[in-house]
Amino acid sequence: MSKIETSDYKTIKSALVNRNLKQALYDKGKVIMDGVLLTLHGEEHRKRRKLEHKIFQRDFFKYYEHELFPKTLNETIKPFLNKGSADLLDFGYRITMNLTADFAGIDRPKKTPEETEDLLSLVKVFSQGATLVHSKRPHDEVNKEVLMALNEFEEKFLSPSKKRREKLITKFKNNQIEKNELPRDVLTVLLINEDKISLNEDLIKREIAFYLQAGSHSTANSMTHALHEIFIWGENNPSEFNKIKNDSLFLQKCVHESMRLHPASPVAWRKSECPVKLDNNIELDKGDLIIMDLHKANQDKKIFGDDSDIFNPHRIVPKNQFLWGLTFGIGLHMCFGRDLDGGIVSNENTDPNNHQYGIVTLLVKKILDEKGSPDPKNKPKSDLNSERPNWGSYPIIFGEKL
Numbered sequence: 167m168s169k170i171e172t173s174d175y176k177t178i179k180s181a182l183v184n185r186n187l188k189q190a191l192y193d194k195g196k197v198i199m200d201g202v203l204l205t206l207h208g209e210e211h212r213k214r215r216k217l218e219h220k221i222f223q224r225d226f227f228k229y230y231e232h233e234l235f236p237k238t239l240n241e242t243i244k245p246f247l248n249k250g251s252a253d254l255l256d257f258g259y260r261i262t263m264n265l266t267a268d269f270a271g272i273d274r275p276k277k278t279p280e281e282t283e284d285l286l287s288l289v290k291v292f293s294q295g296a297t298l299v300h301s302k303r304p305h306d307e308v309n310k311e312v313l314m315a316l317n318e319f320e321e322k323f324l325s326p327s328k329k330r331r332e333k334l335i336t337k338f339k340n341n342q343i344e345k346n347e348l349p350r351d352v353l354t355v356l357l358i359n360e361d362k363i364s365l366n367e368d369l370i371k372r373e374i375a376f377y378l379q380a381g382s383h384s385t386a387n388s389m390t391h392a393l394h395e396i397f398i399w400g401e402n403n404p405s406e407f408n409k410i411k412n413d414s415l416f417l418q419k420c421v422h423e424s425m426r427l428h429p430a431s432p433v434a435w436r437k438s439e440c441p442v443k444l445d446n447n448i449e450l451d452k453g454d455l456i457i458m459d460l461h462k463a464n465q466d467k468k469i470f471g472d473d474s475d476i477f478n479p480h481r482i483v484p485k486n487q488f489l490w491g492l493t494f495g496i497g498l499h500m501c502f503g504r505d506l507d508g509g510i511v512s513n514e515n516t517d518p519n520n521h522q523y524g525i526v527t528l529l530v531k532k533i534l535d536e537k538g539s540p541d542p543k544n545k546p547k548s549d550l551n552s553e554r555p556n557w558g559s560y561p562i563i564f565g566e567k568l
């Protein structure tokens with residue numbers, strides 16, 4: 167088996183849409199990732215994706231963003247505002263935990279910060295298990311923790327959420343309630359299993375655990391990276407900083423530009439199922455591994471220009487490219503949460519009062535509206551537990567400076 171590495175944007179695009187290349191990044195994270203959507207291939211992947219896609223529709227994202235999210239956001243930020251400070255990662259995880267739990271189908275009946283904290287601590291363990299390939303900790307130790315966390319998750323959160331849904335599904339099947347009275351989430355869709363795909367209890371457990379960590383980890387990190395870029399850029403461009411605060415469409419561009427520089431998953435890995443030829447005369451034999459550097463590809467000068475390595479929210483990209491580059495992936499495994507988190511790209515006809523900005527932009531906007539700024543007494547620290555270039559802590563204070 168050979169290993170081929172590439173950071174060429176076009177080559178990566180051609181690989182991510184190639185049906186003969188199979189997901190390979192999570193082979194080490196099997197304890198949590200075995201059989202989940204992101205690791206499936208071919209017909210099995212197509213069928214599962216079709217079933218779960220019912221939840222990830224633009225109309226629902228818009229409804230979620232405009233009707234449901236503002237309440238969760240205000241409730242979650244309140245204790246931090248009262249305290250006058252926050253750690254962006256802590257706040258980001260708490261808020262996105264609620265968001266992903268809503269989409270995955272995990273109830274939080276008590277609705278208390280302690281309950282969110284409880285779920286969050288389990289999901290952080292899942293996250294470490296999923297990204298084991300980049301973990302600096304002993305793998306056996308992480309896997310043991312993941313198994314224990316999965317059992318605790320089942321007992322405390324999954325089983326009660328399943329029971330409630332199963333009762334409702336029985337009522338629906340007996341014509342006692344309408345379909346639109348069922349919860350709109352992945353768990354419900356899997357329990358009804360309209361397409362009769364092959365599933366079992368353990369698989370459903372891993373699938374829901376995967377959703378919880380896939381959505382929360384990436385959203386919390388994206389928000390933190392975006393705020394960091396904006397704080398630095400604002401300091402160097404004070405005259406334009408007001409534009410960021412007053413023009414939400416421009417703020418969304420800042421977020422997309424930061425997403426380009428900081429893809430949640432800095433690499434994608436695929437293995438070939440048969441001999442494959444890609445752009446730039448790259449040839450793979452059966453079983454070869456291709457490691458794609460999304461972080462570097464997102465700075466490809468041919469696509470993003472000569473200043474591609476710096477944060478420039480005024481960047482103009484070619485017509486058929488997104489400002490966020492390959493950050494949400496493309497092709498077969500393209501992210502289900504793309505429009506939810508990134509929103510819709512604006513154009514000259516966009517009405518700023520009725521636009522879908524995406525959750526990350528709304529989070530950044532809220533922090534800026536509350537006059538959040540880096541805590542001068544507590545510098546941010548990198549995450550030392552992972553090779554992924556994320557922040558481990560990012561203290562901010564509210565209501566001063568800016």
Ligand code: HEM
Pocket residue numbers: 189191203204205215266269377380381382384385388429430431434435492493494495496498499500501502503504506507526
């Ligand atoms: C800024 C936030 C996010 C980023 C940067 C991101 C990034 C990605 C990327 C790069 C992939 C493809 C990985 C690959 O090709 O190997 C992916 C897949 C996926 N993402 Fe996201 N994601 C984000 C948020 C979310 C959210 C909020 C959800 C759900 C609520 C979500 C659900 C998924 C799912 C289900 C897949 C697997 C799709 C498949 O395999 O067919 N993501 N994401």
